[in-house]
Structures are given as structure tokens and as C-alpha cells.
Amino acid sequence: MSMVNKTILVVDDEPRTRQGIKQTLEQWAAGRYTVETAENGVEARERLLKERFHLLITDVRMPQVSGLELIRSLSAVHRKPAVIVISGYAEFTYVQQALQLGAFNYLLKPLDKAELLRVAEEALKHEEEGQRREKLEKLVDHRLLEIDPDQPVMGEAVREALAYVEGHLGDQLTMAEVAGRLHLNASYFSVLFKEQTGLPFSEYLTRLRLQRAKELLLNSRLSVAEIGESVGYRTDKYFIKVFKEHEGVSPSRYRQRISDQADNIQ
Known part of the structure; x- marks a missing residue:
């Protein structure tokens, strides 16, 4: 996990505790x-409403604004940090409330340095995974998610077609070819596929190719031309044209936009 540019905010009204946590984390973080x-x-x-933090470590009981109120205020924050609360044994009811509000974990006073570092590292990993899921969610074609090969209405022929397309996405697939492999008439297969998936075969194929292309734009360093070829487009010019028609931007601009969001997340 990359820690570069990640920021932790330590909140405690006791100066000694606050500075002790800061010093321990800084020595470990190097x-x-x-x-x-x-x-x-x-x-x-x-500060939480104005700045980006990846981890919040806060005392649960403080004057004016408590740790619980602080966690509640995160509902107004777009990218929420992971939260670790600090408490004494007598304040465990507050800890339970904090966990119900979404806190990742808690630490009891007096703090153990090794436990602090272990929990902080776990919380940072949790926060990073949450941001990764958020980014991937933006890539998902929910229309494709609605197609479940295990649904009772899905016949064996369409199941086989879905599996074949998934495994040969980089090939120059046509509906006639897929129907032929299933020993079905192309017109019959066309009707069958749309009835059972809710999408025409050509639209399904395009959506799947663009879904895979977006994943590669995010997760690989392949060029736009290489990505287009890997998902079945013969020329990068045609790939760019289809991508722009569906996504509103070119593949390179889409990649840049995702990259900018990733930089902000860091």
C-alpha cells in the first residue's frame, strides 16, 4: 500500500496524549x-470539512465537540477518512456508539504503541480499499450486472454464448459466428438472446468491450491502441469513436480524468 501524501489527523484535548500519538506515528512513518x-x-x-484526511484518530470525549459529534460531521465529507477512537474503560458506551457510526476500531487508554501502529496501518488499508471500491463502482455498467447467467430464465444456449463472448472478447466476434458455434439459426439466436438478457447481442458486446476497456484504462499502462485491440476493435480510430459515443470523452481523456481522481484520493 502506498502511503505517499496520505494524511492523518490526531484530535485530543490532552496535549501530552496528542503529541505522543503524533510522535509515535511520525517515527514509524519515516x-x-x-x-x-x-x-x-x-x-x-x-479542518475535516475543508481538507482531505485519510485517517482520523480522535478522543471520544472532548469539550464542546465530542469525538462522536466529530464522526457524525463526516456525513458532510465527500471522501471520508477511516476513524479510530480513543477512550478509557469507563467510556465503552461511547465506543459502541462510535462503532455504530462507522468508526473502524478503537484504542483504550493508556495507549500501547505497538497496538496503535497495528490498528493505524489496518485502518489506512481499509480506507484505501474503500476508495478503490468507490472508483471501481464508477466504472461498472449496471446494465451488465443485471445479466445473471444463473437465473432460472437463462437457457443453456445463452449461458454458453455469454461464456464464449467473455473468453473471446479480443476476437472479431459476430452474432452469426456465436450462433453458429451453438448450432443455432442467427435470427433465432438474436431473439433468444434479447429475451433472456434484455439486451440485443450487439449492444451487449459493445457494453462488455467498453467495460473491459475502462478497467484497462484504470489498471494498466497499455496504450489506447493496445487496449482497443485487446477488446476486439481492429483500429484505434474506431475504438476511440465508439468509446466517445458512449462515454462522452475519448479513452485518453477518460484515463486522465480517472488518474486525476486517483491523485486526489491519495
């Missing part, structure tokens, strides 16, 4: 990320 502090919930809330 410059991999930034550790900042806030001396009360009021200051922390203002």
Missing part, C-alpha cells in the same frame, strides 16, 4: 505520510 493534530473537536471539524 516521512511516508503526514501527521497533523487538532487540540479540540471544533478545530478538527472545521
Whole structure:
């Protein structure tokens, strides 16, 4: 996991605890990320609404704005940090509330340094995975998700067609070819496929190719031409044309946009 440019906010109204956590994390991080502090919930809330933090470590009980109120205020934050709450044994009811509000974990006072570092690392991984899922969610074609080969209405022929297309997406597929492999008349197969999937075969194939292309634009360094070829387009010019018609931007611009979002997430 890359820690570059990640930022942790430590909030505690006790200076000794606050600085102790900061020092422990900074020694462990060795410059991999930034550790900042806030001396009360009021200051922390203002900063959380304006700045990007990946991990919030907060005392659960503070004057004016408590740790619980601080966690509730995260509902107004677009990219929420993972949250670790700090409490004493007598405050466990507050901890339970914090966990119900979405806190990742809790630490009991007096803090154990090894446990602090272990939980902080787990929380950062959790936050990063959450951001990754959020990015992938933006890539998903929900119309394709509605097609479930295991549905009772899905016949064996269409199941085989879906599997074949999935495994040969880079080939120059045609409906006639797929129907022929299933020993079916092309016209009959066309009606059957649309009835059972809800999509015409050509639209399904295009959606699937573009879905795979978007995944490669995000997760690989292949050129636009290489990606187009790998998902079945003979020329990059035609691939760019189809991609732009469906996504509103060119593949290279789409990749840049995703990259910019990823930089912001970091």
C-alpha cells in the first residue's frame, strides 16, 4: 500500500496524549505520510470539512465537540477518512456508539504503541480499499450486472454464448459466428438472446468491450491502441469513436480524468 501524501489527523484535548500519538506515528512513518493534530473537536471539524484526511484518530470525549459529534460531521465529507477512537474503560458506551457510526476500531487508554501502529496501518488499508471500491463502482455498467447467467430464465444456449463472448472478447466476434458455434439459426439466436438478457447481442458486446476497456484504462499502462485491440476493435480510430459515443470523452481523456481522481484520493 502506498502511503505517499496520505494524511492523518490526531484530535485530543490532552496535549501530552496528542503529541505522543503524533510522535509515535511520525517515527514509524519515516516521512511516508503526514501527521497533523487538532487540540479540540471544533478545530478538527472545521479542518475535516475543508481538507482531505485519510485517517482520523480522535478522543471520544472532548469539550464542546465530542469525538462522536466529530464522526457524525463526516456525513458532510465527500471522501471520508477511516476513524479510530480513543477512550478509557469507563467510556465503552461511547465506543459502541462510535462503532455504530462507522468508526473502524478503537484504542483504550493508556495507549500501547505497538497496538496503535497495528490498528493505524489496518485502518489506512481499509480506507484505501474503500476508495478503490468507490472508483471501481464508477466504472461498472449496471446494465451488465443485471445479466445473471444463473437465473432460472437463462437457457443453456445463452449461458454458453455469454461464456464464449467473455473468453473471446479480443476476437472479431459476430452474432452469426456465436450462433453458429451453438448450432443455432442467427435470427433465432438474436431473439433468444434479447429475451433472456434484455439486451440485443450487439449492444451487449459493445457494453462488455467498453467495460473491459475502462478497467484497462484504470489498471494498466497499455496504450489506447493496445487496449482497443485487446477488446476486439481492429483500429484505434474506431475504438476511440465508439468509446466517445458512449462515454462522452475519448479513452485518453477518460484515463486522465480517472488518474486525476486517483491523485486526489491519495
